[in-house]
Amino acid sequence: MNLELYLDHIKDNGYRCTPQRSNILSYFIGQKNRFVTAKSVTDHLRNTMGYVSFDTVYRNLYLFKDIGIMDLTSQGGENLFHLKNEINTHEHKFICTECGNTTELNLCPMEIMDTSLNDYLIYDHKFEVYGFCPSCL
Numbered sequence: 450m451n452l453e454l455y456l457d458h459i460k461d462n463g464y465r466c467t468p469q470r471s472n473i474l475s476y477f478i479g480q481k482n483r484f485v486t487a488k489s490v491t492d493h494l495r496n497t498m499g500y501v502s503f504d505t506v507y508r509n510l511y512l513f514k515d516i517g518i519m520d521l522t523s524q525g526g527e528n529l530f531h532l533k534n535e536i537n538t539h540e541h542k543f544i545c546t547e548c549g550n551t552t553e554l555n556l557c558p559m560e561i562m563d564t565s566l567n568d569y570l571i572y573d574h575k576f577e578v579y580g581f582c583p584s585c586l
């Protein structure tokens with residue numbers, strides 16, 4: 450995970466690389482493959498840069514999602530965010546519900562779907578596997 454690549458991608462999409470955005474990305478890179486809450490991102494920013502509103506953090510996280518570098522899932526009614534290992538890739542993941550660690554699955558179930566949706570236009574899909582990772586077992 451190279452911070453510069455993500456920053457370049459933000460610029461390529463016409464957005465500015467503010468110190469805050471760069472700090473959010475560094476935080477995610479430090480988390481390796483973990484899913485984290487918007488609150489923990491906000492806490493990190495407040496600890497390192499001073500006050501920032503929850504709204505601003507949320508807006509940036511959703512901006513990252515829109516430009517294809519962030520994944521979003523929800524657990525127990527809470528939104529969790531994860532920085533994609535590669536920009537704009539199509540990923541499905543195993544998610545450890547204990548520590549938030551993720552492992553990429555090397556498959557997309559859409560590839561083995563039967564033809565029952567032949568006459569439909571599919572524009573999105575979601576597939577996630579939950580459980581405990583080896584270190585949490």
Ligand SMILES: [Zn+2]
Nearest residue numbers: 545548582585
């Ligand atoms: Zn775990």
Ligand SMILES: [Zn+2]
Nearest residue numbers: 539557558559
């Ligand atoms: Zn897929």
